[in-house]
Amino acid sequence: MTKTIRNIFIIGVGLLLFSCEPQSLSIEDSEQYSRVFMQSAGDISIEKTYDITDEWHQLAFGAGYGGFNQLTENLVITFEVQPELVEPFNTQNGTNYEIAPENSYRLVQNTVTIPVGKTGSNSTRLEVNPLHFGGTRPVLIPVSIQSTTGSVRIEESKRTTYYVVSGGYVTNPYTPYAKNDWEIHDFSSEEDVNDEGPAWKAIDGDINTNWLTKWRRDANNQRPVHPHHVSIDMGVSQTMHGVQLFGRLGTNPTNMNHNFYLFPRLVNVEVSEDGSVWESAGIYSTALEPTPTPEFTIYFEQSVKGRYFRITVVNSHSNNGDTSAIAEIEAF
Template sequence: MITQNKYKILFILLGLINATAWYGCKDEVDLPDQPIDSYTSVYMPQGVNGAVTTTLKVKDNLVQTAVYGAAYGGYGVPDADVPVSFKVDNGLVASYNTANKTNYQVLPASSYALSATTSFIPKGKTSSEPLKITFKAKGDGAMDAFKTYLLPITISSPAVKVKESLKTVYYIVRALPDLADYPAYERSKFAIAGFSSQEANGEGPNNGRAVFVLDGDNNTFWHSQWQGTSAPPPHFLTIDMGEVKVFHGLSFLPRQGDQGGKPNEVNVQISTDNITWTDAGSTVLQNNKNLQTVFFEQGFNKQARYFKVTINSSYSSSVTHLAELYAF
């Protein structure tokens, strides 16, 4: 009885082995008929990881570029040159902003140039030669500093289909100045053109008045009036630079003591005639004794002879004071 059971088990095992061998040796595989061309496309490889962020320096005679180009994807390599074209498609900026909840502006045409709008992927290769976008961040026709722009570049080809997901590369472009490139203006022609109040007596004969923000002495200071009656905020100083200059920003040196009253929330306006004023921007200064240098974005690179500093609030006090004030 045991012998018969062994033979039955052996028979079943042999059947399984034969079935496996038959399927394993079958040399025909049924695949759907798909032409190789359906797997082939051209695309812009710069967009593989999303938008390309480019931060430029606001500097003279500096060539600043970004790369664009075409790539070939699919089975093998092309057996002939693959022509491609590129164009700037500013019509996509609005839809990009909507989809990404951004507010990027169209990059002005005067502030960039494409090295070519046509190219090709050579026979036997998988990419075109790299092409360059050259940006202009300073001078006539340059983009505005601090603004963020969007430059969409789209590829097309008459020979090979374009991969839709990598058809367009979005370049996010911003130009930022470097404080090291903007030394303070010489102040020999600077003069006080106006102020909200000053402490003419209470701080002694060589302190308290507005003129002391221009004397080059870190230990003297302007102080808003506190003797007799305390002048409430906002406090302001207006400076005449003596001639029209290109305005970029200001440097504030707080009073070198530890008293409350150091400027906190500050607004700046600029003018060429002391009559018509333009907002240059706002800032929040730190509660310390350090020189604090600030670019004012709205007024950056604009013509001005006068600037007005309005201190809307101070640290731990309603009065305010300032040791030195510089423009650059």
């Protein structure tokens, strides 16, 4: 009897369920909840680092759609780079990025399409060329949705993708500037006895000669100590990406420390248009292992334009020495 009653109950519930029609969800003014957004946009930036070569690299992105309603027509989204967003980004995040140089980036195609009934677009791309970043410092490229077709709103919190891009040198892509018209502008000291180390020998094109700061002591047993400097007039204003320093050559190739102690260890580089007002291009550590043929290439974080540049040797590789030497200076 009990089993019969249970079966009747189950059948009754089943008939009741099958007789019910599905209830449709009704959202009043559902269009107001539809949004278009950049799929790559977020609370943080996208960071990329490349080798500095003359090569274009691709950063793909697209657009998405979300809402209660399906798209009933194709949605075309237009993108643009917005340099004016760099300053508010820095203010909000406590950074000091600059916009990437205009010739270092390009939008290959500035529109994408989200087809009818779909929620994602095709991809387009931002291309960047690290050789034109102007140095190794990171730069910022904000890419935003400019507009869309139709009445769908843009989601402001995901409207912009911030790309932080930078480059590093594997090899030097630049050709050194010719030194035919170079002259020594000034120097802190030189060893001029027997033509041993005049400053001009740092730019004479001969790695076998060198500028040597004055090492002989005077009547008071004194001699110049660090810092030492030499400044150069290139004759014309040039865009400088860095300098290359060659050390005094050792006469004993089996002695790694022979003359290496004279090579600059900490260097301050400055650039000027008039030889009076100087702009810092950075302070750099050579951080070399002992070698009889020291050489070091300094790449600026940001390229600088000027007619004059000054090399200041803050200290050399000797632990307690007063003297420094540079065989040759190149600029590129």
